[in-house]
Amino acid sequence: xxxxxxxxxxxxxxxxxxxxxxxxxxxxxxxxxxxxxxxxxxxxxxxxxxxxxxxxxxxxxxxxxxxxxxxxxxxxxxxxxxxxxxxxxxxxxxxxxxxxxxxxxxxxxxxxxxxxxxxxxxxxxxxxxxxxxxxxxxxxxxxxxxxxxxxxxxxxxxxxxxxxxxxxxxxxxxxxxxxxxxxxxxxxxxxxxxxxxxxxxxxxxxxxxxx
Numbered sequence: 619x620x621x622x623x624x625x626x627x628x629x630x631x632x633x634x635x636x637x638x639x640x641x642x643x644x645x646x647x648x649x650x651x652x653x654x655x656x657x658x659x660x661x662x663x664x665x666x667x668x669x670x671x672x673x674x675x676x677x678x679x680x681x682x683x684x685x686x687x688x689x690x691x692x693x694x695x696x697x698x699x700x701x702x703x704x705x706x707x708x709x710x711x712x713x714x715x716x717x718x719x720x721x722x723x724x725x726x727x728x729x730x731x732x733x734x735x736x737x738x739x740x741x742x743x744x745x746x747x748x749x750x751x752x753x754x755x756x757x758x759x760x761x762x763x764x765x766x767x768x769x770x771x772x773x774x775x776x777x778x779x780x781x782x783x784x785x786x787x788x789x790x791x792x793x794x795x796x797x798x799x800x801x802x803x804x805x806x807x808x809x810x811x812x813x814x815x816x817x818x819x820x821x822x823x824x825x826x827x828x829x
Contacts, residue, residue, distance in 0.1 A: 709817070709819045709820050709822075709823040710740075710820065710823040710824055711739045711740045711757055711758065711816060711820055711823075711824060712816055712817045712819060712820030712823070713737060713739050713758065713811070713815060713816055713817065713820065714817050715737065718735075718737060718760065721782045721785075722735065722762075724782075725775070725778035725779060725781065725782060726764075726775065726778075727766070727771040727774045727775055727778075729766060729767045729768065729771050730764055730765065730766040730767075730771045730772075730775055731764060731765045731766070732762060732763070732764045733763045733764055733765060733804075734762070734763040735760065735761070735762050735763070736760070736761045737758065737759070737760045737761075737811075738758050738759050738760075738761075739757060739758035739811065739816075740757070740758060755812075756786065756787070756810035756811055756812060757811055757812065757813055757815070757816065757824075758810075758811040758815075759808055759809065759810050759811060760785070760808070760809050760811065761806065761807075761808050762806065762807045762808070762809075763804070763805075763806055764804070764805055764806075764807070765796075765802065765803065765804045765805075766802075766803050766805065767801060767802060767803075768801060768803075769803065772790065772793060772803065772805055775807065776788045776789070776790060776807060779807070779809045780809075782809075782815075783814050783815070784811055784812050784813070784814035784815025784816070785809045785810070785811065785812075785815060786809070786810045786811075786812050787809065787810040788807060788808070788809040789807065789808060790805055790806065790807045791806045791807065791808055792805060792806045793805040793806075
């Protein structure tokens, strides 16, 4: 049995148009839903990023406060270094003169008399002069004026000078008999000073200056 469509063609076309319109509206709605979901997601990501930024800024502020509180220690360290440098400058080439006198009393022969003595330490002969020399090189000299009853005492004196720690290169510069056949002699002698002759803090100051 055959079917006969009694509806006009216009009605069928309008039905198809309504169907296409409905599909288009549904497509637009779906796109809007996707855009809305994407917007919400981006807003959530932005909010999270802002929260992380605020937390990091708070952390940075805390760290900066801690760093600022440590500035005083940096200032103290600088002050300590300046004081250490000043102390090193004061004690550079320090020679304990009392120790020198003690050493002289131990080495001078019984029949010799010391009449004068002068010590020179550093390039300019002052205790605060810095000497830039190779390790073990002389840092100063001591000059002696003395009198003796015989030549053997002079030889003994020169021999004993080198036995003192830090005293090197002893030699006699002049030796004169006070009169014909008097067997009384005056003589001058000099000994160089190595870094070992300095005090411990004097050597330490020298090392810091050379360092």
